[in-house]
Amino acid sequence: MTHVLIVDDEPLLREELEEALELEDLDVSVSDSVPNALAQCAETDFDAVVTDLKMPDVGGLEFLHQLKEMGFKGAMFVVSGHGAESSREEAMSLGAVACFAKPIDPDDLIEAITGAV
Known part of the structure; x- marks a missing residue:
């Protein structure tokens, strides 16, 4: 099963993407910050990560x-x-x-993930 980490400081977007990806039988973990995401990545081998660029403290590019x-x-x-x-x-x-603009169509992200892993 494909394991995906979603990193975004916006709870509603995280939840929306998590639900959409899980409906496609993807195993999804979420994080609200880069430090938390890095800790998760140190413990888990993710097949894909999806990150927001602009977040408080540490942004997506640094991630x-x-x-x-x-x-x-x-x-x-x-x-x-x-x-x-x-x-x-x-x-x-x-x-x-790939880079996606918000608001993101979850189907576009799912297609990109399944095509890349």
């Missing part, structure tokens, strides 16, 4: 940097409510498979 340093082998996806093209380009250069 992607740290995942690379940890040797993360899974697929990385970025979700952003902000139109910063440079941030999306940097995310792709760090290995993100």
